[in-house]
Every structure is written in C-alpha cells, then in structure tokens.
Amino acid sequence: MKICVVGLGNIGFNLFAYLDQKFSGEVIGVDVNESRVKELRRQGYRVTTDYRALTGIDIWLMAPSTGNQGKNLFSALEHMIICPGALISIESTLPPGTMVRIREFLENRGFKLGTDIFLIHVPHRVMFGVDKTVCDTPRVMGAFTKECLKKGREFYFPLVPQLVEVSDVRVAELSKVVENVKRYVDVAFAQEIYGFCVSNGMSYEKLRMAVNSKNNVELLTTDWGIGGECLPKDMNFLRTVCPSALLEGAELADQGYRDRILKQVGISKEVWLRGISYKTGVKDLKHSRGVDLVRALEAAGNTVKVEDPLFSADELSEAGFNPINQQTVDSQNNEEDTARVILDRHKALEIKMWEKEQYDG
Numbered sequence: 138m139k140i141c142v143v144g145l146g147n148i149g150f151n152l153f154a155y156l157d158q159k160f161s162g163e164v165i166g167v168d169v170n171e172s173r174v175k176e177l178r179r180q181g182y183r184v185t186t187d188y189r190a191l192t193g194i195d196i197w198l199m200a201p202s203t204g205n206q207g208k209n210l211f212s213a214l215e216h217m218i219i220c221p222g223a224l225i226s227i228e229s230t231l232p233p234g235t236m237v238r239i240r241e242f243l244e245n246r247g248f249k250l251g252t253d254i255f256l257i258h259v260p261h262r263v264m265f266g267v268d269k270t271v272c273d274t275p276r277v278m279g280a281f282t283k284e285c286l287k288k289g290r291e292f293y294f295p296l297v298p299q300l301v302e303v304s305d306v307r308v309a310e311l312s313k314v315v316e317n318v319k320r321y322v323d324v325a326f327a328q329e330i331y332g333f334c335v336s337n338g339m340s341y342e343k344l345r346m347a348v349n350s351k352n353n354v355e356l357l358t359t360d361w362g363i364g365g366e367c368l369p370k371d372m373n374f375l376r377t378v379c380p381s382a383l384l385e386g387a388e389l390a391d392q393g394y395r396d397r398i399l400k401q402v403g404i405s406k407e408v409w410l411r412g413i414s415y416k417t418g419v420k421d422l423k424h425s426r427g428v429d430l431v432r433a434l435e436a437a438g439n440t441v442k443v444e445d446p447l448f449s450a451d452e453l454s455e456a457g458f459n460p461i462n463q464q465t466v467d468s469q470n471n472e473e474d475t476a477r478v479i480l481d482r483h484k485a486l487e488i489k490m491w492e493k494e495q496y497d498g
C-alpha cells in the first residue's frame with residue numbers, strides 16, 4: 138500500500154506522522170511549501186514538493202488549506218498522478234458544494250467514480266490541545282457511491298474510534314462546517330451574556346456555574362474574541378450558502394465584543410495582557426485574537442506588555458511583543474501607578490487597574 142498525505146500543515150503533518158508510525162515505509166507526504174518540506178526532510182521525514190515523484194499511489198489523503206473556493210485542493214488535484222483503483226479522501230474542510238465540483242473535475246479527466254477511482258470526504262475534526270492523536274475522534278464519511286464508501290471503510294474503519302457513514306456526501310460536507318459554526322454561535326452567545334453580566338455588576342463565573350449544573354447545558358467561557366483559522370472561515374462558508382439573521386447576529390456580537398474591550402481600555406495606557414496564544418493550552422500565535430488585540434491597542438496609542446504561560450519572555454520578544462517579566466513587575470512596584478491596566482483573556486471586559494498586591498501573574 139502506498140499512501141500519500143497532501144498538505145503538511147497542522148492537520149496534514151500530524152496525520153502523516155500518525156500514519157507513518159502505523160504503516161512504516163508506506164507513507165509519503167507532499168507540500169508546496171519548500172521551506173516546510175526542507176525542514177521536515179531535515180527531521181528525517183519522507184516528504185517532497187514534487188508531485189511528479191508520486192507514482193503508483195493507492196491512497197491519497199488530502200489535507201491542504203482549503204483556499205478560496207477550494208483553490209488549493211484543485212491545484213493539488215491538477216498535479217496528482219492518479220492511478221486507476223486509487224482512493225482519494227478529502228480531509229480538508231470544504232465550502233458546501235465543493236465535492237460536486239471535485240467529482241466533475243475527476244469525471245472530466247475520464248474517471249468513473251466507484252469503478253475507476255474512489256472518492257470520499259472524511260472531514261477532519263481534531264481538537265488540538267484536547268485530542269492525543271488526529272484519529273481520536275469519531276469521523277463522518279460521505280461519498281457519491283456505495284463502492285466509494287466501501288473502499289473508504291476498508292481504510293478508515295480500523296483507524297478511528299467510530300466511522301459515521303452518510304450516503305449523501307453533502308451531509309458530510311455540511312457536518313464539519315455546522316460543527317464549527319455551532320461553536321461560533323455558542324461563543325458569541327457567551328460573549329453577549331458575559332457583557333450583560335459585566336454591565337449589571339453580576340458574576341459571569343457564578344452564572345456559568347449555576348447554568349452548567351444542568352447536564353445538557355454548556356455556557357462557554359469567553360476569550361479575546363472568536364479566533365483561530367477555522368471558526369471565522371467556516372462561518373463564512375456557511376453564510377455564503379445559508380443566509381441567516383442568527384449567523385449574521387453572531388458575527389456582529391463577536392465584533393461588538395472585541396470593540397468593547399478596546400473601548401474600555403481607551404487610549405494612552407500601559408496595558409498588561411495575560412494570555413496571547415490563539416487558544417488556552419495551544420502554543421500557537423497564528424490567527425490569535427490576542428495578537429489582533431495587542432496590535433489594535435497599540436494602534437490606539439497604548440503601550441502593551443504581554444505574558445503567556447506557554448511562552449518564555451524571550452519567545453515573546455522574538456515574536457515581536459514586549460514581555461512582562463519579573464524585572465517589569467519589580468519596576469512597576471517601585472513606580473507610582475497612574476494608568477496601567479491588566480487584561481485577562483477569560484475576563485476581557487473586567488479591566489483591572491494595577492495594584493502591587495493585586496498582581497499575581
């Protein structure tokens with residue numbers, strides 16, 4: 138069996154490394170990012186940028202970034218040398234309607250699905266920071282034909298805890314997008330209720346504890362805003378095909394919440410911001426609303442210092458931030474405070490003024 142993982146980013150590389158252990162010597166990876174491939178090769182992985190070197194592949198697992206209207210996926214498909222009998226599994230998140238376009242693409246190249254080649258959609262749903270491996274969650278699989286589903290089942294069934302097969306491939310496509318948009322709406326709701334609590338001098342934490350004591354309810358915590366790559370992108374995918382006042386409202390709520398944080402801080406302050414990774418527990422600054430907030434506060438004339446339990450002061454400096462370190466704390470202790478504020482990622486609307494004994498960072 139020859140397996141190729143297409144796209145070696147967060148998802149693709151983790152998938153590649155996982156399969157490489159299970160099917161030693163049978164897995165190869167491809168990515169268009171030369172520096173990424175060079176680095177992975179240096180670490181000893183069998184990866185390439187050259188699609189022409191990928192011949193006789195039995196199983197293509199596609200996890201590139203989706204790109205506008207699936208652009209990156211189609212670019213990869215253009216370059217792949219597809220052999221008869223191959224299984225092509227699309228693991229990237231798709232704008233609804235993309236699987237039909239992929240089927241047409243393959244049919245235009247003379248392939249008949251279910252006999253010449255087998256096409257399935259098995260959207261990824263890993264939760265980094267929660268799942269141990271990329272194959273820890275139940276997976277949804279959809280296809281256009283029974284034969285494609287069967288071929289997909291043979292590969293995925295032993296790999297994942299549960300395979301949820303759907304005969305309408307559009308359901309598989311939509312399931313991933315809806316999953317993320319549901320989360321988006323839940324967070325936006327939490328932001329609204331948190332804002333209400335702060336405006337009315339009520340404890341949001343106590344409200345959460347009370348509400349969440351019923352086991353079918355989960356009122357979420359809030360952060361700097363709805364970030365990460367996937368949630369805003371997938372909201373956009375869904376809104377494109379499903380006009381909805383609720384979805385529009387959720388986007389407005391998130392924007393309003395982020396504006397309110399900025400407005401509450403104001404201008405010309407020294408701000409200490411606690412927690413900047415894109416989410417708690419994941420050491421990544423890409424698509425972080427914390428980073429957006431730092432830059433917006435600076436643009437408003439504030440001086441911002443940052444700390445995060447996942448990053449050392451040196452790492453924060455290297456990433457272009459002013460770190461809070463013991464030296465900063467000591468110097469603050471010796472100075473008269475005029476306009477220093479402390480912002481905490483899960484209490485972003487509760488601005489605290491600096492007090493020596495209060496700082497427990």
Ligand SMILES: NC(=O)c1ccc[n+]([C@@H]2O[C@H](COP(=O)([O-])OP(=O)(O)OC[C@H]3O[C@@H](n4cnc5c(N)ncnc54)[C@H](O)[C@@H]3O)[C@@H](O)[C@H]2O)c1
Pocket residue numbers: 143144145146147148149167168169170173200201202203209210212213228229230231261262263265367
């Ligand atoms: N990161 C997550 O938590 C997560 C979770 C579930 C689903 N997804 C979805 O999985 C897909 C990948 O996400 P990611 O976080 O790994 O993205 P990423 O940006 O970390 O990596 C994508 C990789 O794809 C490569 N790529 C782009 N075009 C290519 C092409 N034509 N051929 C080969 N490689 C190509 C890029 O160079 C990059 O290395 C996306 O559709 C995303 O929505 C991500």
